[in-house]
Amino acid sequence: MRGIILKGIGSFYTVLCDDGESYICKARGKFRIDGKTPLPGDYVEFEPSGEMEGYMRDILPRKNAFLRPAVANVDQLVIVMAASAPKPDLLLTDKLLLDCERRGVSPLLVLNKCDERDTELVNDIISQYQPTGYRTIEVSAHGGEGLDELKRALFSKVSCFTGQSAVGKSSLLNALLPELDLPVGGLSRKVERGKHTTRHAELWPVYGGAVVDTPGFSLLESDELAPEELPSFYPEMKEHNDCYFTACLHMSEPDCAVKRALEEGKISRGRYERYCELVKELIEKRKHRYD
Numbered sequence: 001m002r003g004i005i006l007k008g009i010g011s012f013y014t015v016l017c018d019d020g021e022s023y024i025c026k027a028r029g030k031f032r033i034d035g036k037t038p039l040p041g042d043y044v045e046f047e048p049s050g051e052m053e054g055y056m057r058d059i060l061p062r063k064n065a066f067l068r069p070a071v072a073n074v075d076q077l078v079i080v081m082a083a084s085a086p087k088p089d090l091l092l093t094d095k096l097l098l099d100c101e102r103r104g105v106s107p108l109l110v111l112n113k114c115d116e117r118d119t120e121l122v123n124d125i126i127s128q129y130q131p132t133g134y135r136t137i138e139v140s141a142h143g144g145e146g147l148d149e150l151k152r153a154l155f156s157k158v159s160c161f162t163g164q165s166a167v168g169k170s171s172l173l174n175a176l177l178p179e180l181d182l183p184v185g186g187l188s189r190k191v192e193r194g195k196h197t198t199r200h201a202e203l204w205p206v207y208g209g210a211v212v213d214t215p216g217f218s219l220l221e222s223d224e225l226a227p228e229e230l231p232s233f234y235p236e237m238k239e240h241n242d243c244y245f246t247a248c249l250h251m252s253e254p255d256c257a258v259k260r261a262l263e264e265g266k267i268s269r270g271r272y273e274r275y276c277e278l279v280k281e282l283i284e285k286r287k288h289r290y291d
């Protein structure tokens with residue numbers, strides 16, 4: 001039989017079968033030998049054994065996998081920001097968008113807390129991401145605004161909610177699906193953040209797909225990336241690619257199409273400046289690679 005792993009505790013996994021039933025499956029020792037660890041989101045083959053139980057036989061090929069928290073086959077990253085407080089950290093947003101591009105995951109930008117919308121802040125964020133073509137939706141977990149649109153964007157996809165702490169990821173999921181009853185915190189939970197709380201990803205099957213709540217800025221991966229690769233992960237830069245140099249980093253090179261687009265206001269200056277920061281960061285990292 002086939003199914004998708006919703007969660008794992010020790011070597012026991014909850015597998016939702018195609019027939020709609022859940023089975024508790026044990027991963028056989030063979031997985032350890034093959035170096036394969038089943039993850040939530042994995043499609044697996046299992047052999048039923050007794051009442052709603054089974055043995056996992058194989059993990060089907062993965063589309064992608066994230067490590068913190070561990071989850072496989074993600075279709076969509078829902079990047080939640082607050083339209084009020086906490087102040088959005090757009091460098092982190094850009095890094096998450098970069099991960100999406102690299103892993104073939106579609107991003108969805110969500111501005112929550114629109115019931116207390118800081119109009120200037122919201123307009124600024126929208127104008128910064130408009131040239132990227134990424135979809136942005138404005139919502140309010142408390143007021144209900146935009147929740148239907150958000151719901152529609154989740155249909156038949158595995159969507160992971162990520163974003164700074166206290167932006168309202170869990171609140172949004174609770175607003176859409178009250179039965180989840182996820183813990184919701186306050187802005188003053190910073191003290192708790194130092195504590196190492198292990199949290200495992202869990203898929204909640206819904207809307208013909210599934211949603212995953214994650215704490216804080218999870219799913220941000222920091223594996224090696226060559227600075228030269230960076231421009232190809234910025235959709236608005238790819239659009240302006242007739243630079244003099246084919247391997248243009250769009251920084252100090254002459255006759256640069258991206259710089260021209262920037263002057264013409266076709267690319268956001270804020271996002272461009274954060275891009276430059278990232279390029280410099282990656283160059284530094286490369287310098288110290290063998291330290």
Ligand SMILES: Nc1nc2c(ncn2[C@@H]2O[C@H](COP(=O)(O)OP(=O)(O)OP(=O)(O)O)[C@@H](O)[C@H]2O)c(=O)[nH]1
Pocket residue numbers: 112113114115116139140141142143163164165166167168169170171172183184185186187214215216217
């Ligand atoms: N005004 C307003 N406050 C909200 C809204 N959504 C969430 N909040 C508040 O924001 C705070 C944080 O909400 P959470 O849902 O715990 O935020 P989170 O993103 O899940 O936070 P972490 O789990 O720490 O990453 C809580 O006090 C919520 O009541 C909203 O739409 N409007």
Ligand SMILES: [Mg+2]
Pocket residue numbers: 169170171183184185213214215216
């Ligand atoms: Mg939360």
Ligand SMILES: [Zn+2]
Pocket residue numbers: 243244248249250251253255256257258259
């Ligand atoms: Zn260029």
